[in-house]
Amino acid sequence: MNKSDLIEAMATDAGISKAAAGKALDSMMSNVKKTLKEGNKLVLVGFGSFDVKDRPARDGRNPQTGATIRIPARKVVSFKPGSELKNSVN
Structure with a gap:
């Protein structure tokens, strides 16, 4: 959809x-x-909750060269489904 x-x-x-x-x-x-x-956190009861989480800086690898690179810290959106949503797909 x-x-x-x-x-x-x-x-x-x-x-x-x-x-x-x-x-x-x-x-x-x-x-x-x-x-x-x-x-702020957004909660839709029965559907789920949206939140912003901090992802810390970390080391990664360039897949082409294998060189170590520094991946900067950033904020990411997370979603946790509510019980009604979880149960509706089973």
Whole structure:
């Protein structure tokens, strides 16, 4: 499923136009990004939680040359599925 398929499904399920469903999805995605950028955790009970974690700097290898390279520290987004989501795919 891609974004346009999701918008169509949302519109059908909610009985709204595709334009309204698209705006709702864009707003949701924008607010998720904003929350994570501020360093906050986002919890959607039953679905899962999004969080930002710090990944420390580490040594890696260039696969072409085998040379050791330094991979800088960075922040990464993590997602932990909720129990309802976990149970729905089994």
